[in-house]
Amino acid sequence: MGRAVIELDKVGKCYRLGEHHGSGTDLRETLARLGGSMIGRSRPSTREIWALRDVSLTVAEGQALGIIGANGAGKSTLLKVIGGITTPTVGRSRTRGRVGSLIEVGTGFHDELTGLENTYLNGAILGMSRRDVSDRLDEIVEFAGLEGFMETPVKRYSSGMYLRLGFSIAAHMDAEILVVDEVLAVGDAEFQRRCLAKMSEIEHSGRTILFVSHNMDAMAKLCQTTVWIDRGRIRLAGPTRSIIDAYLASGTTPTNDHRFGLDPSAAAQITEVALVGADGRPRSTLHSGSSAWLQVDLVVNDSIPELDLAFIVSTRSGVDLFDEGLADTGCHDISTPGVYRVRAHVPDLLAPGEYVISLWLGTQLEDFAKHEHVLAFTVDGDVVDRPRRRIRLGTEWETSQKGDSGTTP
Amino acid sequence: MTGIRPSRPGAEGVGWIDNSASTSRLPPLNLREVWSNRELIRFFAIRDIKVRYKQAFLGIAWAGLRPLLGALTFTLVFNRIATIDVGGRSYFAFALVGFSAWTYFSTAITTGTTSLVANADLLTKVAFPKVVAPASSLIPPMIDLTVGATLAMVVAVAVGDGLSAAGLLVGLPLGVVLLVVAAAGPISFFSAAVVKYRDAAEVVGFGLYLLLFISPIAYPPELLSDHWQTILHLNPLAGALGLLRSGLTGSDLPGAHHVALSALTAGVFFFVGLLHFRRHEHEFADIV
Numbered sequence: 001m002g003r004a005v006i007e008l009d010k011v012g013k014c015y016r017l018g019e020h021h022g023s024g025t026d027l028r029e030t031l032a033r034l035g036g037s038m039i040g041r042s043r044p045s046t047r048e049i050w051a052l053r054d055v056s057l058t059v060a061e062g063q064a065l066g067i068i069g070a071n072g073a074g075k076s077t078l079l080k081v082i083g084g085i086t087t088p089t090v091g092r093s094r095t096r097g098r099v100g101s102l103i104e105v106g107t108g109f110h111d112e113l114t115g116l117e118n119t120y121l122n123g124a125i126l127g128m129s130r131r132d133v134s135d136r137l138d139e140i141v142e143f144a145g146l147e148g149f150m151e152t153p154v155k156r157y158s159s160g161m162y163l164r165l166g167f168s169i170a171a172h173m174d175a176e177i178l179v180v181d182e183v184l185a186v187g188d189a190e191f192q193r194r195c196l197a198k199m200s201e202i203e204h205s206g207r208t209i210l211f212v213s214h215n216m217d218a219m220a221k222l223c224q225t226t227v228w229i230d231r232g233r234i235r236l237a238g239p240t241r242s243i244i245d246a247y248l249a250s251g252t253t254p255t256n257d258h259r260f261g262l263d264p265s266a267a268a269q270i271t272e273v274a275l276v277g278a279d280g281r282p283r284s285t286l287h288s289g290s291s292a293w294l295q296v297d298l299v300v301n302d303s304i305p306e307l308d309l310a311f312i313v314s315t316r317s318g319v320d321l322f323d324e325g326l327a328d329t330g331c332h333d334i335s336t337p338g339v340y341r342v343r344a345h346v347p348d349l350l351a352p353g354e355y356v357i358s359l360w361l362g363t364q365l366e367d368f369a370k371h372e373h374v375l376a377f378t379v380d381g382d383v384v385d386r387p388r389r390r391i392r393l394g395t396e397w398e399t400s401q402k403g404d405s406g407t408t409p
Numbered sequence: 410m411t412g413i414r415p416s417r418p419g420a421e422g423v424g425w426i427d428n429s430a431s432t433s434r435l436p437p438l439n440l441r442e443v444w445s446n447r448e449l450i451r452f453f454a455i456r457d458i459k460v461r462y463k464q465a466f467l468g469i470a471w472a473g474l475r476p477l478l479g480a481l482t483f484t485l486v487f488n489r490i491a492t493i494d495v496g497g498r499s500y501f502a503f504a505l506v507g508f509s510a511w512t513y514f515s516t517a518i519t520t521g522t523t524s525l526v527a528n529a530d531l532l533t534k535v536a537f538p539k540v541v542a543p544a545s546s547l548i549p550p551m552i553d554l555t556v557g558a559t560l561a562m563v564v565a566v567a568v569g570d571g572l573s574a575a576g577l578l579v580g581l582p583l584g585v586v587l588l589v590v591a592a593a594g595p596i597s598f599f600s601a602a603v604v605k606y607r608d609a610a611e612v613v614g615f616g617l618y619l620l621l622f623i624s625p626i627a628y629p630p631e632l633l634s635d636h637w638q639t640i641l642h643l644n645p646l647a648g649a650l651g652l653l654r655s656g657l658t659g660s661d662l663p664g665a666h667h668v669a670l671s672a673l674t675a676g677v678f679f680f681v682g683l684l685h686f687r688r689h690e691h692e693f694a695d696i697v
Binding site for chain 2: 007015080081082083084085086087088092093094095096099101103104107108110112113117120121124125126127129130
């Protein structure tokens with residue numbers, strides 16, 4: 001094993017909610033608070049959230065380290081501390097060599113600029129010089145498969161092209177440490193395959209990779225070692241396979257009913273979600289042939305044209321199966337302010353097994369809520385029977401006898 | 410400071426880099442960070458320039474039209490109606506400098522103030538030197554300033570006022586530096602303030618509105634008594650405008666004590682502004 005390139009010593013990261021989290025506050029609120037405290041009124045309580053606590057970690061050069069954990073467990077915060085995007089509140093975090101962060105592909109792209117202009121801009125943001133980018137331009141363009149499109153403004157790109165370019169630029173920067181957060185949650189299967197191939201190539205070149213994903217299969221392929229983060233702390237660390245098994249078996253991951261904290265300043269948000277049976281009761285196990293509904297409660301505070309709600313059903317190992325949106329049906333009933341309950345029928349197509357549901361609320365321009373893997377449920381039945389089956393289609397079969405055996409037609 | 414990325418190429422791979430928040434009340438101003446990231450600053454500036462002119466019908470012609478129309482209005486109102494005299498020289502050239510410098514100053518401060526929140530996605534997702542965003546907002550309005558300044562020189566020569574060597578060699582460069590430093594101070598301060606308090610941008614808008622009246626843009630400082638001229642030069646724009654006019658319209662160089670006073674105020678604002686920025690930059694990603 002090589003020398004250490006990342007060292008975290010009892011790192012903690014504290015966020016203050018209520019005071020100034022999310023969107024900025026205004027002066028009036030602060031003045032009012034100051035005034036209140038001066039005349040002896042107590043300040044409104046500010047909640048402290050420790051996103052990370054007491055995390056100690058050493059990563060050696062050339063190692064690919066996976067990080068798993070439920071949503072809100074602190075995975076992204078950990079990457080942001082290691083990547084230098086935010087500083088730890090307590091403890092010490094240090095790195096050796098350049099850290100390249102791939103937290104969100106295409107961050108910093110400007111719609112009006114061409115693919116080429118954005119490549120140079122994005123490269124510069126990621127710490128590459130103009131010459132670095134020029135030297136690698138052909139490789140970047142080729143990997144992204146965008147030959148002939150580099151003079152087109154990226155606003156005319158499809159979302160796939162946009163992603164490919166973003167990933168390609170980041171993958172070609174020469175950072176000694178590459179931090180990758182859930183890039184595989186987007187893009188088609190072919191793109192995901194290429195991303196994974198590129199990452200293992202990077203790993204083989206002796207660089208260090210930190211990889212966060214809900215895709216357990218990809219994690220098992222790429223990383224020898226994995227850390228499981230649970231409520232801001234390291235719960236378990238070790239060989240990837242055993243950590244994944246322990247994580248999936250733990251059941252600390254999603255439930256069948258989930259309430260979200262209410263943020264009064266949000267334009268639109270999901271307040272509660274549950275998987276319910278025909279009787280309206282929460283369910284965590286579905287039986288083949290019985291009907292189930294995904295029930296989502298929303299609060300919409302502003303008028304948001306084209307507001308859409310979608311749910312994604314994935315297998316426990318991270319393979320997405322459906323992505324169904326309310327607007328697919330032409331319905332825009334949730335665009336005006338109000339409190340809504342939306343119910344979506346979960347089609348009775350799933351083969352026996354364990355599944356998770358993710359939710360998204362937003363428009364083409366903006367995401368208002370994104371909740372990965374908030375609900376988990378089981379479809380009962382015998383899994384051993386058809387280990388590869390995810391969907392039961394009830395395909396129509398036809399047979400006809402074309403002759404007697406022994407006679408050749 | 411949060412710079413986990415060594416800003417100089419060649420520094421990589423040697424030793425450990427600590428990612429820790431500065432807790433000092435007097436952190437280093439780290440002007441070197443600005444210089445070593447000049448390429449990124451230039452990229453940001455080019456992006457903003459390209460985006461601004463990309464889908465504009467008149468494109469770059471705006472840079473010339475704005476000061477011309479502005480100075481024409483000034484001439485009509487202050488020179489023809491209010492009959493303000495600028496020592497027998499062309500009022501139109503005088504107003505062109507005033508209008509162009511003001512446009513530079515107010516545009517740089519307005520865009521600079523919101524430069525960090527406009528790049529909020531970068532702040533929260535990429536480790537990059539944050540000072541780059543406000544610093545880059547000083548560059549795009551240079552285009553308008555250059556065009557306006559050239560027009561002023563053309564007018565000054567055309568009407569026979571002529572140009573002075575001292576003004577061109579001393580007044581012009583000093584004037585540009587003073588103008589940029591005068592803008593950089595408030596930009597550093599307010600870009601950081603807006604991350605925490607969005608309505609700090611309102612303060613900036615109103616402040617600029619008031620400053621317009623106490624800056625010698627449409628009137629010469631000589632209109633005031635000696636005593637009031639000195640007070641006027643506490644405004645860094647007064648010194649910058651005097652220096653720029655000596656270079657662009659051939660007027661006399663402003664008094665050294667006036668320039669020194671303006672430079673002192675600009676310097677103090679710059680120091681305080683950048684200090685405020687450095688004290689808060691480690692929390693930008695958490696609160697933006």
